[in-house]
Amino acid sequence: xxxxxxxxxxxxxxxxxxxxxxxxxxxxxxxxxxxxxxxxxxxxxxxxxxxxxxxxxxxxxxxxxxxxxxxxxxxxxxxxxxxxxxxxxxxxxxxxxxxxxxxxxxxxxxxxxxxxxxxxxxxxxxxxxxxxxxxxxxxxxxxxxxxxxxxxxxxxxxxxxxxxxxxxxxxxxxxxxxxxxxxxxxxxxxxxxxxxxxxxxxxxxxxxxxxxxxxxxxxxxxxxxxxxxxxxxxxxxxxxxxxxxxxxxxxxxxxxxxxxxxxxxxxxxxxxxxxxxxxxxxxxxxxxxxxxxxxxxxxxxxxxxxxxxxxxxxxxxxxxxxxxxxxxxxxxxxxxxxxxxxxxxx
Ligand code: PLP
Ligand code: COI
Numbered sequence: 001x002x003x004x005x006x007x008x009x010x011x012x013x014x015x016x017x018x019x020x021x022x023x024x025x026x027x028x029x030x031x032x033x034x035x036x037x038x039x040x041x042x043x044x045x046x047x048x049x050x051x052x053x054x055x056x057x058x059x060x061x062x063x064x065x066x067x068x069x070x071x072x073x074x075x076x077x078x079x080x081x082x083x084x085x086x087x088x089x090x091x092x093x094x095x096x097x098x099x100x101x102x103x104x105x106x107x108x109x110x111x112x113x114x115x116x117x118x119x120x121x122x123x124x125x126x127x128x129x130x131x132x133x134x135x136x137x138x139x140x141x142x143x144x145x146x147x148x149x150x151x152x153x154x155x156x157x158x159x160x161x162x163x164x165x166x167x168x169x170x171x172x173x174x175x176x177x178x179x180x181x182x183x184x185x186x187x188x189x190x191x192x193x194x195x196x197x198x199x200x201x202x203x204x205x206x207x208x209x210x211x212x213x214x215x216x217x218x219x220x221x222x223x224x225x226x227x228x229x230x231x232x233x234x235x236x237x238x239x240x241x242x243x244x245x246x247x248x249x250x251x252x253x254x255x256x257x258x259x260x261x262x263x264x265x266x267x268x269x270x271x272x273x274x275x276x277x278x279x280x281x282x283x284x285x286x287x288x289x290x291x292x293x294x295x296x297x298x299x300x301x302x303x304x305x306x307x308x309x310x311x312x313x314x315x316x317x318x319x320x321x322x323x324x325x326x327x328x329x330x331x332x333x334x335x336x337x338x339x340x341x342x343x344x345x346x
Contacts, residue, residue: 002071003345006115006155010122013157015289022112023152024105027135028095033149036105038112044148049137051144057134058189059088062288063250065110065126065153065343067117068331074340075128076288076329078106080250085130088186093143094132102130105151110343116155120330127156127289159226159289160208164322166296166311167208167285169224171274172198176215177225184222184245195225209285211298213274214243220271227287228252229272229295231280232317237266251286251325257337258324265317277305282315284322292322 008018019042026036051057061081066074082102089096106128110117118124130151134144160167177195178184184191198210211229214220221241223229228249231239238259240252259265283295296311297304308315314322327333328340 004115005117005119008116008155010118010124010155010157013118013124013155014161015127015156015159016154018116018154020113020116020153022109023150024109024112026097026101026105026149028147028149033098033101036101036108038108044150047135047137049139051134051136051138054139055134055141056188056190057092057094057144059085059092059094059132059187060189061085061128061130061187063128063130064156064288064329065117065128066329066331067120068340069120070331071120072331072340073110073114073117073343073345074329074331075106075110075343076341077250077254077339078103078128078341080253081130084187084248084250085132088188089132091183091186092188094134095147097130097132097149101149105130105149107343109151109153111346113153114345116153118155124155124157125329126153128153156289158293159287159291160293164294164314166294166307166314168206168297168299168311169209169211169283169285169295170202170205170207171213171221171298171300172201172210173213173218175201175210175212177212177222178215178245180214180216180245182245184243185247187247192225199225207299214271215245220273222246224285227285227290227293230255230284230286230292230318231272231276232282232315233276233279234281235266236281236317237268238317239268239270239272241272242269243271249287251288251291254337254339255286255292255321255325258321262324262336263320274300277303280305280307282308282318284318292318292325294318294322
């Protein structure tokens with residue numbers, strides 16, 4: 001699309017926040033959602049006893065908008081994010097945001113910030129961050145009556161510092177990000193506060209992040225702090241954990257479809273024991289921010305499992321998945337599954 005872009009070196013940005021033109025806010029009050037207002041203000045008024053800040057009634061989402069090779073502006077599977085925000089809301093007794101409001105917010109906020117959409121070829125994207133928070137003042141622990149739904153955007157590059165280089169993961173046994181029957185399967189803001197300890201430990205020991213184990217038996221792989229885990233077994237099977245304490249990743253769901261339906265690979269979603277780490281040929285972490293980042297090393301207790309090329313480079317299967325997914329997102333490959341939602345730019 002030929003419109004002026006902001007003066008940003010889009011090809012060299014990391015995963016960071018940039019001030020943009022506007023965000024959009026919708027308020028739920030007296031039992032109904034308002035029509036939403038675009039605002040250039042980067043702050044908002046918040047009652048001092050709001051449930052979101054005292055009792056964690058806060059959930060968010062993350063999705064990306066791309067400029068395709070033929071100049072369209074597209075979001076990747078946004079209705080899935082709307083649905084997941086609704087399940088987060090339901091589980092945390094918050095007011096769900098109807099899909100029509102979610103899509104209205106997306107169209108309006110992207111249009112208001114079109115110059116921040118990274119141009120095709122920069123390998124960057126516009127990250128969209130929807131947020132739902134309880135706004136009612138109360139000191140008793142009960143659900144808020146009033147809510148705010150906010151959507152902000154920022155241009156982003158790769159989530160992990162060194163882009164499509166292999167990452168090192170540390171398996172931890174004495175830290176959890178979520179409880180077995182807690183909020184691990186929804187995008188509760190508090191899950192990310194719980195994950196800071198793991199991330200800090202991993203970073204101090206020279207790892208990218210941690211891999212959590214199931215919090216009951218500490219025997220099965222769960223996921224990483226910001227992404228799902230995917231392994232490629234030595235026989236070529238795509239294997240990813242089934243667990244009710246991990247986030248159902250839209251990226252992982254898409255990769256499973258690509259692997260099974262487009263590539264004809266065997267795909268398994270099942271509990272994966274740590275004892276199987278030696279059977280992996282390749283591994284990756286997948287998510288909106290992480291895309292599919294290759295994992296080269298996994299340390300569990302005293303053993304370091306080195307994957308493809310002694311952990312030095314991405315294996316062929318992870319690379320093929322990455323190329324297919326990003327190829328679809330940038331409109332370079334056919335969108336066979338109808339995953340792209342076009343945003344009309346005014
Ligand atoms: N797991 C966690 C904990 C996440 O925060 C994310 C990111 O959204 C994912 C997995 C990947 O989910 P998705 O692919 O829907 O972005
Ligand atoms: C995303 O991938 O969109 C996420 O929300 C992960 C987050 C920790 C950046």
